[in-house]
Every structure is written in structure tokens, then in C-alpha cells.
Amino acid sequence: MPAYAVIGGQWGDEGKGKIIDYLAGNVDSVVRYAGGNNAGHTVVNDKGTFQLHLVPSGICWPDVYGIIGNGVVVDPDVLVSELAEIGSRGIDTSRLFISERAHVIMPYHVVLDRLEEEARGEAAIGTTGRGIGPAYMDKTGRMGIRVGDLLDWDALVPMVTQFLAHKNALITKIYGGEPLLLDDVLAKCSLWADQIGRYAKATEQLVQDLLAQNKNVLLEGAQGTLLDIDHGSYPYVTSSSPSIGGACTGLGLNPQAIKGVLGVFKAYSTRVGSGPMPSEIPEHEADEIREKAQEFGVTTGRARRIGWFDGVAAKYSQLVNGFTGLVLTRLDILDDFDSVKVCIGYNVDGKRIDRFPANTGLLARCTPIYEELPGWDEPTASATELSQLPANALAYVKRIEELVGCKVQIISTGPRREETIQVEPVFT
Structure with missing residues (x-):
């Protein structure tokens, strides 16, 4: 079965969460491919109203896998909180998988996001202040920490040590903020590894395997095309690609696998x-x-x-x-x-x-x-x-x-x- 994508056609908030939840009853997996917890999807079902920021909307259906692809930036604290909330209301969270290639929103990303937005003054872009942009900047600048890195402590410590020194220089010397402590950041990383490590998987292979088994896969877009980093109303855009191109790069999915593209x-x-x-x-x-x-x-x-x-x-x-x-x-x-x-x-x-x-x-x-x-x-x-x-x-x-x-x-x-x-x- 080919994949089908659900994509926002405007500036986000089009109601994609409801539509994905509606369609998810006919699919085997719902896959997020871009964005982070700057997006919000609302799902209303017999268990109540769910406001999801990272977890794919389709997980509210029994037997549907929720997959977070490599194109998503993940705040582990938000993810853990969200999983606890939906789990307490009867949703099976064991069906969630996260790409080991997905980048992690680090504590310094959130700090820098807010400091940078404040510094823009009247020229502020209107970011959510959740570290999304700085995380994508580090991804492109090859200074990012990925979910898989959290599981390799010996390699992680020198990476975080180097990157934090650079970020603290920005925080203190450019913006006049307080530096983050290395021990605190490493403690966070250790906690995250324990909390979300079991969900880490080679999701590009998982999605391909599902398609090869003739399973129905729904690609969940976040935000909207007019916020796309390349195709939106730049610079008043997000830092990822919510449009159809982002579905391919954000999942490791070949374009021929996508049969339908729904614009919401x-x-x-x-x-x-x-x-x-x-x-x-x-x-x-x-x-x-x-x-x-x-x-x-x-x-x-x-x-x-x-x-x-x-x-x-x-x-x-x-x-x-x-x-x-x-x-x-x-x-x-x-x-x-x-x-x-x-x-x-x-x-x-x-x-x-x-x-x-x-x-x-x-x-x-x-x-x-x-x-x-x-x-x-x-x-x-x-x-x-x-x-x-x-x-x-x-x-x-x-x-x-x-x-x-x-x-x-x-x-x-x-x-x-x-x-x-x-x-x-x-x-x-």
C-alpha cells in the first residue's frame, strides 16, 4: 500500500489533527516528518480532547503505530509529559517509535530561542520560544545531538562539552545571560536516555517495512505550507519543511511511495x-x-x-x-x-x-x-x-x-x- 500525506495548505492550524485522527481508523501507522512541539494538533474522541504536540495523532486509535521521523526535533521533556498524559487516559503508548536520527532540543536551544527573539525587538518573528529554530540551526551546522547519541554516553559527553562551551559563549557574551552548567545538561541527557531510549528505532527502515507488507501509512504534516522554510512567507516561517518535500527527507522515504497528498x-x-x-x-x-x-x-x-x-x-x-x-x-x-x-x-x-x-x-x-x-x-x-x-x-x-x-x-x-x-x- 502506498503512503498518503496530510499537509496543511495555509499557515498551520487548519485542523490536520482531527483529519488525521479521522483517517487513522483505516491505516496501520501515522508518521510525523517535520517540526517539533511548536505545532499543536487537537483530537476529540470518546476518551476526551487531546492536544498533541509531538506524539502522532493516530496513536489515539488501537493498533495504530505512531512514528516520529528523523525530520522532527524532539524535546524529550515535552514528549515524556505528553506520553504520561495520554497513557493515563487509556492510550497505549508502547506503539510509539522515534527515529534514532531525530535531533534533540537541548536546554540551551530553548534559552537561545527566547534571548534571540527578545533581541529582535519590533522585528521579532513570533517564534514559540521552544527552541525549535536553534535546534534546526545546529542540525544544519552539524552541531546537533540526535536521539541515538543519547544512548552512547562515551561519545555523547565530549560532544555536549564542546557544544555547550560554544552556546554559553553566545548566551553570556552576546545576550548577557547566565551560562548553563555542564553537569546539569549531562544529567538531563542521562535522564532522557532512560526515559525515551526504548522508543528509539531505525524508523526509515520501519516505514519501508510497513509499506512492503502492504500496510497503510499516513504521513502527518505539522504547521502549513505557507510556513515552510523554503516555500513560505520568509522570514516569517518555521525552520522545517511542512510541505511534501519534507515528508521525503524527514522520513527517508522515496517519492514514489507517496500516492496521495491531501491538502487541508x-x-x-x-x-x-x-x-x-x-x-x-x-x-x-x-x-x-x-x-x-x-x-x-x-x-x-x-x-x-x-x-x-x-x-x-x-x-x-x-x-x-x-x-x-x-x-x-x-x-x-x-x-x-x-x-x-x-x-x-x-x-x-x-x-x-x-x-x-x-x-x-x-x-x-x-x-x-x-x-x-x-x-x-x-x-x-x-x-x-x-x-x-x-x-x-x-x-x-x-x-x-x-x-x-x-x-x-x-x-x-x-x-x-x-x-x-x-x-x-x-x-x-
Whole structure:
């Protein structure tokens, strides 16, 4: 069975966690390939509401493996806490595996992340302050500690000693902070080895073995395409590759193994933190959607910025990822609006453009060209069949399909698994 990927098409928070949980009942394994605990997925099932930051969403299903790939950066403290929480609520955590090649978020990464963001002042990027960026910097700079390194003490000690000396110089001499003690950092590493060592595995081989056995594998994206380090609204992006390319490099998976790519989009747009967002609406208008939808970050608790659906950005996401199908979430939030808008182009410097600019300054100057569609009075909330949707809601879905150039396969009408419309099969 080929693999299928679930990827955010916007700036994250599209509802991927719910969709992955919904699909996981038909797969054998759910695999995270990028990001860290800067992402948050919410899953609602018969055991309650779970807010997951590192553990793959599919682990909430019996008999489904959860795999954390080499492209993920792991904060062991967060992982251990998360496993304890879901384990206490009846979830079997023995089905989790972590790539021995996954990089570890060290204590100095968290310290540096916060110091660097503070130093940026008004130019702050809006990081979560969880050490994600510094961990990826060290990965690229060949100064990283990997999960497998935690299990080789003789090799680990000189590595940590060397790297910590370098980091302490930055912390004290550049930022004026307090140095970290070597004994404390090594004690952390020893504890982590005991706590998560049993989960370490050659996950690239595990995933290939599952596929060779004709098992169903679902690739779980974190954040969204417009936050991708290469393809997002740089520099207001994450430090990893949430798009389809990251699925291959973040798992050691060959591209031919991926048969389907599901792009997940909210029926409107949201963004957390700084950076351009052309279809953003004024705060007094955004409050209605934000309060109704409880648009506050799972990881940070920050209020999300709100905008209308951006067809230009969505088409760009389709270009980058090659979606084979779309998922439209939170359609129910738009119930009772007299009209709804979609952005179909941008005005910038006196000209119309129909592409998502690479230049941040240009993107920041873009203003939306809207198409207004009639709203619907009948509720879509909790609908489970396409026939239950009002005509105007269906027309809205069709217009999004036209703008993106791809068919909608799933519509989410609420947070629970059953509040879902399967328009057409995903797995073929």
C-alpha cells in the first residue's frame, strides 16, 4: 500500500489533527516528518480532547503505530509529559517509535530561542520560544545531538562539552545571560536516555517495512505550507519543511511511495504571529469568527489572526505540493453569515497579480481582491452527508475547488470524528 500525506495548505492550524485522527481508523501507522512541539494538533474522541504536540495523532486509535521521523526535533521533556498524559487516559503508548536520527532540543536551544527573539525587538518573528529554530540551526551546522547519541554516553559527553562551551559563549557574551552548567545538561541527557531510549528505532527502515507488507501509512504534516522554510512567507516561517518535500527527507522515504497528498484548508484563513497575510480582516470583524471558532493557538495560546479564504495562497500551496485532494475544515463557522468572501487576486503597487510573491515586502503590500458569495442560513454544523449542506454552502465549496484546482474529498463540520462528510474516497 502506498503512503498518503496530510499537509496543511495555509499557515498551520487548519485542523490536520482531527483529519488525521479521522483517517487513522483505516491505516496501520501515522508518521510525523517535520517540526517539533511548536505545532499543536487537537483530537476529540470518546476518551476526551487531546492536544498533541509531538506524539502522532493516530496513536489515539488501537493498533495504530505512531512514528516520529528523523525530520522532527524532539524535546524529550515535552514528549515524556505528553506520553504520561495520554497513557493515563487509556492510550497505549508502547506503539510509539522515534527515529534514532531525530535531533534533540537541548536546554540551551530553548534559552537561545527566547534571548534571540527578545533581541529582535519590533522585528521579532513570533517564534514559540521552544527552541525549535536553534535546534534546526545546529542540525544544519552539524552541531546537533540526535536521539541515538543519547544512548552512547562515551561519545555523547565530549560532544555536549564542546557544544555547550560554544552556546554559553553566545548566551553570556552576546545576550548577557547566565551560562548553563555542564553537569546539569549531562544529567538531563542521562535522564532522557532512560526515559525515551526504548522508543528509539531505525524508523526509515520501519516505514519501508510497513509499506512492503502492504500496510497503510499516513504521513502527518505539522504547521502549513505557507510556513515552510523554503516555500513560505520568509522570514516569517518555521525552520522545517511542512510541505511534501519534507515528508521525503524527514522520513527517508522515496517519492514514489507517496500516492496521495491531501491538502487541508480552513474555510477561512488564520495565522499566528508576525508576517504578511493579505486577506486579513480588521480586528472588530475578526472577533466574531475568533470567538465563535475559539481561534487561539494550541501551543502558544495566542489569538490567531483571521482572514477570508485566500485563493491565491491556496493555489500556490497546490503548486508546491501537488494535492490529489482537498480537505475543507470549519465550514460550520461560516454558518449565519449574510455573505462570505474569497480572495481571488492581489492588488500591489497599482497592479493586479495572481501569484503568491516570494518577496516579503511585496507580499506585505498586497491587498486582496475579493469575490463575494451569498451566505447560508441553514446550519452545516454536524452534517455528515453532502446532501445536508445548504445550496449556498455547496456553491462556496465548489468555488474553492475552482480556485485551487483540486476536488474536495472531505468536509469537516465540527470537532468530533463523526462530524465529517466523506465526499469521495481518499484511499484508492
